Amino acid sequence: MALQGKKLINNPDDVVTEFIEGLVETYPGLQYLDGFPEIKVVLRADAVGGAYDKVAVISGGGSGHEPAHAGFVGPGMLTAAVSGDVFASPPVDSILAAIRAVTGTMGCLLIIKNYTGDRLNFGLAAEQAKSEGYKIEMVIVGDDCALPPPRGIAGRRGLAGTILVHKVAGAAADAGLSLADVAAEAKHASEAVGTMGVALSVCTLPGQVTSDRLGPEQIELGLGIHGEPGAAVVELQTVDVVVEHVLKQILSQETQYLPITRGSNAVLLINGLGATPVMELMIAARKAVPELQLEYGIAVDRVYTGTFMTSLDMAGLSITIMRSDENILQRLDAPTKAPAWPVGSEGNRPPAKFPVPVPPSPSMKDDEILSERQELSKQGCMLEAAIEAAAKELIDLKDNLNDWDSKVGDGDCGTTMYRGATAILEDMKTRYHMNDAAGTVNEIGSTIRKVMGGTSGILG
Amino acid sequence: MALQGKKLINNPDDVVTEFIEGLVETYPGLQYLDGFPEIKVVLRADAVGGAYDKVAVISGGGSGHEPAHAGFVGPGMLTAAVSGDVFASPPVDSILAAIRAVTGTMGCLLIIKNYTGDRLNFGLAAEQAKSEGYKIEMVIVGDDCALPPPRGIAGRRGLAGTILVHKVAGAAADAGLSLADVAAEAKHASEAVGTMGVALSVCTLPGQVTSDRLGPEQIELGLGIHGEPGAAVVELQTVDVVVEHVLKQILSQETQYLPITRGSNAVLLINGLGATPVMELMIAARKAVPELQLEYGIAVDRVYTGTFMTSLDMAGLSITIMRSDENILQRLDAPTKAPAWPVGSEGNRPPAKFPVPVPPSPSMKDDEILSERQELSKQGCMLEAAIEAAAKELIDLKDNLNDWDSKVGDGDCGTTMYRGATAILEDMKTRYHMNDAAGTVNEIGSTIRKVMGGTSGILG
Structure with a gap:
């Protein structure tokens, strides 16, 4: 069944330029260089024209990883982002155009992910820019922890950890540091970060057919962000098991990829790969934080959960851990206007829970438990039997009701009814005055209001 | 093939509480009420305890719409959000708990989407809270534009436009307005907003099987956010055609849902439904803005593109238009710490494009066009024929190369090679000095650097 991937696009050849046009329509702080289709460069509208008085920070690479990298352009983060076509490194001329557009006397730091194409294209552009008189430094991020060393000449791939390096470098540049100091902070951050991904689906390139590489009950561990096959294919697990496995790989004592030990501090980034609902990302974060703290003895200073570096429409997520120290935290917490950097993750955490307020009125007794059950009258026994039979019938009908409801x-x-019926069976023995039929009906209403929700709950 | 939807979750019954735990781990400004599993309330950590001195703004409803509504809790937006189970209205007691937790002397505005369950549960909670002495107002949002009136007793559904009403009300409350004034602004906003959605896939409830309702080449127009069937099923179109159709429905002169005419100002919200890549949302924004401005004569003041109100893992998007005026813009632009509200959309737009900087060195002549073609030598003719044959071969091999590359x-x-070969065929006639073989090789290199990108570009 060779079907084209279903996408809301126009011509597959135009996805990158059309993405950039929409991005710039959305964020008035961004502009793009008027060089489509070859030159695809997004830049800060307030940093163009050669008069920029801080170190310019430029990143980029192949497209298909949106919002990376163009969504991270803004004061306090990237000065410009250079996009190639989908999964293809940008050509030298467009990197050069970006450097020329935003680099002032303080110079320019190029941050790139460790792929051969990016190293070559950005490297050649850097040499060319130097020959034109620009001060240029380059930092390469290879944060992949999926495969054991040695990885041969190519080395470790650059993944979502690159976003944290952008933030550290962008904040350092914004603070007015010199090119050498900004580059040193970026390099330090790049050596403290590790990432591994897990995919539920394979991504589909625009205009191409969807691969059936991954079975309906399988997931891929340790994938790249270009649809490269993962390190392993396994059966679908609960997210808790997946998170445990990924953290174990990232923090492996065998590979020693990360300079993190018991007692270290770290920040955590949970990254959606393109088609992953926020709900699932947050559920992963919920597991990862206590796992790091309790199993590995690592204090988690910050959590960034969202969609940062994707693989087109891939379902799945990656987890990134960066060792943090006071300086890194200051850089990560520094304000930025970059649209895709998360708001509200900075600062220390208060207790997560707050007690449910006590109702002001003393007449509320929904939660009262009968201190002693009176003996049931004959009528009470009949009522109990009737309620029990009805509740059990609803429980048995759960799947059928769900099925019928899904038609309309x-x-x-069915799930809602099941929840109500189960709670009634529970409360019946401890809370209902069964000898008083009218009172019992009210008590059933109270149980239903408490647990069922939905429209049925309130009608009940 | 009745397969369970592939999700990164644990027990399907725990998705909402686990989402909330992860959300609160991520954002230190948020807390939740300690009443799981029945009471699922997220609140501002700085607004609890009954001493809150501004109007509290509370929203909520069934879960499965993440980041809505809990992701919009924060200073300047919601004070608390009440979650039900997936697609089920929250029970009265949990709504009451939220009201009691954050409402001070200024009172509380409840903003709800127009669904029977939410109207009943929030309505009953409001009455109960009033009887406890709280000042409560309620505003109901029904922004659906997919179906023509009359919609019967249920009325129009509440969709992503609700988020804009949250923002207006939250900013008005933050400015210190009275409950009556905050409610009046929210009501005004709710009457100025319209939404319609389009889905590429049907959403799957946690633990349930994936529906095959939608064929592999079909999309659904005018859907609800609970997996209800859409108003129409059509063949997959380009996103430009889809956007045109959706805007036409929202702005229909027949239904007159929106008080917007030629010459009006408006804001635009492009909302991903859960599994939609940022790239596709931005491509839709790129079409919607000029369409509104040029076809409908509507000035677009702001564009919000992102994931705001989802239907679990549904692929697709909704478009929301709200008529804007000076006051609404001021509310939308007001700062907020709510994590899911977009950063960087405020303010007026400069020109989108910036000219590509001219290289500083006069020696760059990549773009030189030969003023007059010299007559080709015999060697030049042979070289031309060879280049032409090689380029055409690469063009023919595009699909095969893509296929082989996808294995590794x-x-x-193939696409990259195709792009290079096409550009070479074009430049050959106008830019290459074919009689000079060495020069021609350099010129080919220049073409490749310009258009190909990727690793092959730089190696070429």
Whole structure:
């Protein structure tokens, strides 16, 4: 079944330029260089014209990783981003155009992910720019922890950890540091970061057919961000098991990829790969934080959960850990206007929970538990039997009700009824005055209001 | 093939509480009420305890719409969000708990989407809270533009436009306005907003099987956010055609849902439904802005593109238009720390494009066009024929190369080669000095650097 991937696009050849046009429509602080289709460069509208008085920080690479890198352009982060075509390194001329557009007397730092194409194209552009009189430094990020060393001449791939390096470098540049100091901070950050990904689906390139490489119950571990096959294919697990496995790989004592030991501090980045709902990313974050703290003895200073570096429409996520210190935290917490950098992750955490407020009125007794059950009257026994039979019938009907509801609604009617019936069976023995039929009906209403929600709950 | 939807979750019954735990791990400004599993309330850590001195703004509803609504809790937006189970309205007691936790003497505005369950549960909670002495107002949002009126007793559904109403109300409350004034601004906003969605896939509830309702080449127009079937199923179109259709429906003169005419100002919200890559959302934004301005004579003041109100893992998007005026713009631009509200959309737009900088050195002549073609020598003719044959061969091999590359890499080798070969055929006639073989090789290199990118470009 060779079907083209279903996408909301126009001509597959135009996805990158059209993405940039939409991005710039959305964020008035961004502009792009008027050199489509070859030159695809997004830059800070306030940093162009050669008069920029801080170190310019430029990143880029192949497209298909949106919002990276163009979404991280803004005061306090990247000065410009250079996009290639989907999964293809940008040509030298467009990198040069970006350097020329935003680099002032303080010079320019290029941050790139460790791929052969990017190293060559950015490297050649850097040499050319130097010959034109620009001060240029380059930092290469290779944060992949999926495969054991040695990885041969290519080395470790650059993944979502690059975003944290952008932030550290961008904040250092914004603070007015010299090119050498900004480059040193970026290099330090790049050596303290590790990433590994897990995919539920393979990504589909625009205009191409969807691969059936991954079975309906399989997931891929340790993938790249260009649809390269992962290090391993395994059966679908709960996210808790997946997170445990990924953290173990990243923090492996065998590979020693990360300079993190018990007692270290770190920040955590949970990154969606393109088609992953926020709900699932947050569920992963919920597992990763206590796992790091309790199993590895690592204090988690910050958590960044969202969609940062994608593989087109891939479902799945990557986890990144960066060892943090006071300086790195200051850089990560520094304000930025870059649209795709998360808001609200900075600062220390108060207790997560707050007690449910006590109702002001003393008449509320929904939670009252009968101190002693009276003996049931004959009528009470009949009522109990009737309620029990009805509740059990609803429990048995759960799947059928869900199925029928999915034809006309959202398919959760059976689950909602099941929840109510189960709670009634529970409360019946401890909370209901069964000898008083009218009172019992009210008490059933109270149980339902408490647990069922939905429309049925309130009608109940 | 009744397969469970592939999700990174644990127990399907725990997705909402685990989402909230992860959310609160990520954002230190948020807390949740300690009443799991029944009470699922996220609140501002700095607004609890009954001493909050501004109008509290509370929203909520069924879960499965993440980041809505809990992701919009923060200074300047929501004070608390009440979550039900997936696609089920929250029970009265949890709404009451939220009201009690954050409402001070200024009172509380409840903003809800127009669904029967939410109207009943929030309505009953409001009455109960009033009986406890709280000042409460309620505003209901029904922004759906997919179906023509009359919609019967249920009325129009609440969709992503609700997020803009949150922002207006939250900013008005933050400015210190009274409950009556905050409610009036929210109501005004709710009457100025319209939304319509388009889906590429049906969403799958946690633990349930994936529906095969939508064929591999079909999309659904005018859907709800609970997996309800859309108003129409059509063949997959380009996103430009889809956007045109959706805007036409929202702005229909027949339904007159929106008080917007030629000469009006408006803001635009492009909302991903859960599994939609940022790239596709931006491509839709790129079409919608000029369409509104040129076809409908509507000035677009702001564009918000991102993932705001989802349907679990649904692929697709919704478009929301809200008529804007000076006051609404001021509310939308007001600062907020709510994590899911977009950064960087405020302010007026400069020109989108910036000219490509001219290289400083006069020796660069990549773009030189030969003023007059010299007559080709015999050797020049042979070289031309050879280049032409090689380029055409590469063009013919595009699909095969992509296919082979997808086995070992990212499947774009053929496309990259095609791009280079096409450009060489073009430049050959106008830019190459074919009688000078060595010069021609350099000129080919220049063409390749300009258009190919990737690793092959730089190696070429």
